[in-house]
Structure formats: structure tokens, C-alpha cells
Amino acid sequence: MDKKEFGKRLRILRKTKTDYTMKEFGLRFNLAESTISGYENGSRMPDAGIINKFADFFDVNTDYLLGRTDIHNNIESQEQQLDNKIEEAMNDPDTEIFFKDYLNAPEEKKAELRRFFKYIIEDEKKEE
Amino acid sequence: MDKKEFGKRLRILRKTKTDYTMKEFGLRFNLAESTISGYENGSRMPDAGIINKFADFFDVNTDYLLGRTDIHNNIESQEQQLDNKIEEAMNDPDTEIFFKDYLNAPEEKKAELRRFFKYIIEDEKKEE
DNA sequence: CCACTAAGAATATCTTAGCCT
DNA sequence: AGGCTAAGATATTCTTAGTGG
Numbered sequence: 001m002d003k004k005e006f007g008k009r010l011r012i013l014r015k016t017k018t019d020y021t022m023k024e025f026g027l028r029f030n031l032a033e034s035t036i037s038g039y040e041n042g043s044r045m046p047d048a049g050i051i052n053k054f055a056d057f058f059d060v061n062t063d064y065l066l067g068r069t070d071i072h073n074n075i076e077s078q079e080q081q082l083d084n085k086i087e088e089a090m091n092d093p094d095t096e097i098f099f100k101d102y103l104n105a106p107e108e109k110k111a112e113l114r115r116f117f118k119y120i121i122e123d124e125k126k127e128e
Numbered sequence: 129m130d131k132k133e134f135g136k137r138l139r140i141l142r143k144t145k146t147d148y149t150m151k152e153f154g155l156r157f158n159l160a161e162s163t164i165s166g167y168e169n170g171s172r173m174p175d176a177g178i179i180n181k182f183a184d185f186f187d188v189n190t191d192y193l194l195g196r197t198d199i200h201n202n203i204e205s206q207e208q209q210l211d212n213k214i215e216e217a218m219n220d221p222d223t224e225i226f227f228k229d230y231l232n233a234p235e236e237k238k239a240e241l242r243r244f245f246k247y248i249i250e251d252e253k254k255e256e
Numbered sequence: 257c258c259a260c261t262a263a264g265a266a267t268a269t270c271t272t273a274g275c276c277t
Numbered sequence: 278a279g280g281c282t283a284a285g286a287t288a289t290t291c292t293t294a295g296t297g298g
Contacts (some may be wrong), residue, residue, distance in 0.1 A: 002176070002177070002180065006176070021279060021280085022278080022279075022280065022281095023278095023279080023280090024215075025147065026230070029149075031269065031270080031271095032271055032272080033279090033280075033281095034270080034271070034272080034280090034281075035269080035270060035271080036275095036280095037280060037281055037282080038269085038270085038281090038282090040280095040284095041280095041281075043267085043282090044268080044269065044270090045175060045176050045269090046176075046269085047173060047175070047269085047289085048130070048134070048173050048174075048176070048179065048194055049130070049173075051176065051194075052130065052194055052196060054291075055191075055196065061190075061191045061196070061197075062189075062190045062191050062194055062196060063183075063189045063190050063191060065181055066176055066179070066190055067188070068180060068183065068190060069189075094238075094239075094242060095238070098241075098242050098245065099137060099227075101218045101245065102245070105245075108223075109248055110223070111222075112248060113226075113241070113244070113245050113248070114222060116241070116244050117226065117233075117237075117241050118229075119232065120237055120241070121229060121233060121237065149257080149258060150258075150259065150260095151257095151259090151260085154265080159291080159292095160291065160292055160293080161258085161259075161260090161294080162259090162260075162261075162292070162293080162294095163290080163291060165259060165260055166261090166290085166291085167259090168259095169260075169261095171258095172289080172291090173289090173290090174290085175268085175290085181284080199273090206263095208268080243298065257298105258294105258296105258297105258298085259291090259296105259297090259298085260296080260297080260298095261281090261294105261295090261296080261297100262293105262294090262295090262296100263292105263293090263294095264291105264293090265279090265290105265291085265292075265293095266289105266290085266291070266292085267289085267290070267291085268287105268289080268290085269286105269287080269288075269289085270285105270286080270287070270288085271282095271284105271285095271286075271287085272286095273282105273283090273284095274281105274282090274283090274285105275280105275281080275282085275283100276279105276280085276281075276282100277278105277279090277280085277281095
């Protein structure tokens, strides 16, 4: 099993995201220093409840913590950040409809729209 | 802890993605029927190794299995399909830049752009 | 056939305590 | 201080066996 990778990542997260010692870190979860040591050295593995709490605490996903992926939540790849931003934007109905229409429009209309937008954006910058 | 949500999701995955009975499913992981029953009914929780194996088997992420997110990997919801379409569109550099700029623009510019687009799209329809 | 549950066996964790650097 | 590890205590899981729909 992947106790080792989990331990490595836990240690990195504790060291880079906090100044906690093992003891201090353990206290936040009612765990003994030796327990954290066991985790970080790959000799033990916490149950799913603790894994979840760690993931919440560090704001990473469990797949990262468990060594299944290299993508944690907050150092997201740029693509992912863009996806999230778009997803968020889709919560605005006007924007959603607009994007959908754009995607379905013929290329000439797309190009025309882009030219227009470039124009009004640059126009805005001049005003500043 | 979230044994209950895990159990629900495991059952849904087993039933929708396979025709396995609990016993058959358990055999694939060297687990007894009663163990699977315990999982699905929320009275037990497997260790991280088994969780990982389940995630691999069903091709879902562990955050989904553990109830931390509603997004699994491969059963694409309609929203996800839309995301894919957008992602595809992003392969066109012009479109990508345009979208990014749009998202960062002030609301008034966004609105202006939408009005303009609506105008040229409707204009097109008249031409037909 | 399929699923559920109880009870003892088996396994792994957790704490305490002590030791090392 | 900070971190590591052994050993007993503790807790949870896992299997077996039996019950019920």
C-alpha cells in the first residue's frame, strides 16, 4: 500500500504550510506525536476520517494525499484554474447563454465579436 | 465520520457499473461478502489501500468515494460535457484569449459585448 | 440467490514511555 | 526541542456462520 507516499506528502504539507511540530500538529486532531511520526514515516496509515480532516485542513484533495495524483487543490494547473473560472462564470445566466451562443456561431461572427471586444477593451485602457 | 455516504456511493457504483453481487464484487478484492455489506451499509470503512483499489476499479476519484465532492471522473454530467466543449474551444488560441479577457473585464464591458453580439447574431438571421 | 448481522479471531492503530540527534 | 520507535492497550476490521427476504 501507499503509506510511504502518503507520509511524504503529509510531511511536505505540514512543513510548507504550517510551522507546527509533529506534536503541535497532532494536537489539532487529538493525535499523539508518535502517531504523526508513524504517518510521516510510512509505518502507519490513518483511517478515512482522519484523511478527510487532513485534506480539509490543508485544502488539498484526498487523491493527492493518497498519492493517486500529483494535482493538489490549490497549486492547480493553469488549465484547471481556467476551467474553474469558467464554471463559476456559468453561474451568471447571461454569461452562460452568451458563451453557448458564441460557441455555436459561425467563424466570421466570432471574429467580428473578438475584434469589437478588443476595441472596447483597449478603449477602456486609454481612458484610465 | 462519513461511512454512510461512502457506503451509498459504493453501492451505486457497484450496481450501475457492474452486475456483481456483493459476493462477486468482494472476490475481486479478496474481501468477504459481509465486508462489502458492512461498507455499503455504513457500519464499516475500509483502509486507504482498499479505497484506492475501489477508486481505480470504478475509475473515480477518492474524493468522490469519500463523499467530499460530487464530481466523479468519468460519468459525465451535462455540465461536464459543456465544460468539455469549452475546453475544446480553448484549443483555438483566439477563442481562448477572448474568453479570458471577457472573464476579466468589468461588468459594463461584458454587457456591452453581449448586446453587440446579440445584435450581429440577429442581424445574421435576417439575412437568411 | 442475495443481502444482512452477530461474535470471535485477526489486524492495525493509538498512547505512553523512553531514547536519540 | 524535535523527532523516532517499542510494547501494551485499545479499537476496528475481517471472516465465519447463521438468519431472513
